[in-house]
Amino acid sequence: MNKKYKNFGVLYIVSTPIGNMKDITYRSIEILKNVNIIAAESIKNIKKILNVYKIKSNIISLNKNNEKKMSNKIFLELSKNKNIAIVSKAGTPLINDPGYIIVKMCHKKNIKIVPIPGACSAISAIVSSGINSNNFCYEGFIPKKEKQIKKMFKKLSTEKRTIILFETSNRIIKSLKIMIKFFGKNRSITFLKEITKFWETIKKTKLKKLIEWLKFDKIRKKGEIVLIIKGKNNKKKKIKEKILNTFSILKKYLNTNLSVKITSKIHNLRKNFLYKYILKKKMT
Incomplete structure (x- = not known):
């Protein structure tokens, strides 16, 4: 460690429950008990946790509105050899939550940073x-x-990897309707809400069917929502031999366009897909 900052305190990034109060580690409790200051995104939420585990540490606010100002204050406190814990409203800090500025400052000044793993809605959802x-x-x-x-x-x-998104209950239907236009109605999607809580729901289906399912009962969309969307499958579909045989027979008597049109109707296949395949295989 740089000599200039050897007397600095430690910055802890502490994960807290995302719903179920029991989803907190022994280590998280120990750190929260022993740090000098807890920098919390929501003082109200962290107080609930501290009261349950009878923790009486000093709390300051660190949210998106005051992050720049408070990061300087946290850095000043670290310089006084005070240990500080960052906690978000729920789950793992910095994931869509404040904390990045002070973490970046600590890296720049070579101040010790210690992550305390725990609950994370995005990871809980995808697994x-x-x-x-x-x-x-x-x-x-x-x-x-x-x-x-x-x-x-x-x-x-066109993203091939699995996609993780968050959405609110009042906007979910609108967002899914727009999503269909870009992802298609049959893209696989898993809808998760209220993870770890009493009304926890996990529903894996197709995009169009999810909209219908949510519309059927308004209660289904209420709560904190995570969407897991299957990445685009770029594997090229193979056309069965019997389809190509149909085309070959028709091609003896008809032109390519008409042969493709009739073949696609007989086998319930997209005409453009079959036509491109025929051209690629030089079957015209």
């Missing part, structure tokens, strides 16, 4: 989604404005 969890991208909350929503979905429509 229980039934969709590939080995490769994924986290995009946070879906934007509020329609123009921004379309821009996001257009970018993500």
Whole structure:
């Protein structure tokens, strides 16, 4: 450690429950008991946890509105050899929550940072989604404005990795309707709400069916929502031999366009897909 900062305190990034109060580690409790200051995104929420575990540490506010100002104050307190814990409203700090500025400052000044692992709604959602969890991208909350929503979905429509998104109950239907235009009605999606809480719900289905399911009962969409969306499958579909045989027979008597049109109707296949395949295989 740089000699200039060897007498600084330690910055702890402490994960807290996302719903169920029992989802907190012994280590998290120990750290929260022993630090000099807890920098909390929501003082109200952290007080609930501290009261349950009879912790009486000093609390200061660290939210998106005061993050820059409070980061300087936290740094000043660290310079006085005080240990500080960052906690978000729920779950793991810095994931769509404040804390990045002070963490960046600590790295720059070579001040010790200690992450205390624990609950995270995004990770809890993807591992229980039934969709590939080995490769994924986290995009946070879906934007509020329609123009921004379309821009996001257009970018993500070709994403091969599993996608993690957050959305609110009052906007979920609108966002899913826009999503269909870019992802298609049959894209696999898992809807999760109120993870770890009493009304926890996990529903894996197709995009169109999810909208119908949510519309059927308004209660289903109420709560904190995570969406896990299957990445785009770029594997090229193979056309069965019997379909190609049908085309070959028709081609003896008809032109290519008409042969493709009739073949696609007989086998319930997209005409453009069959036509491109025929051209690629030079069957014209």
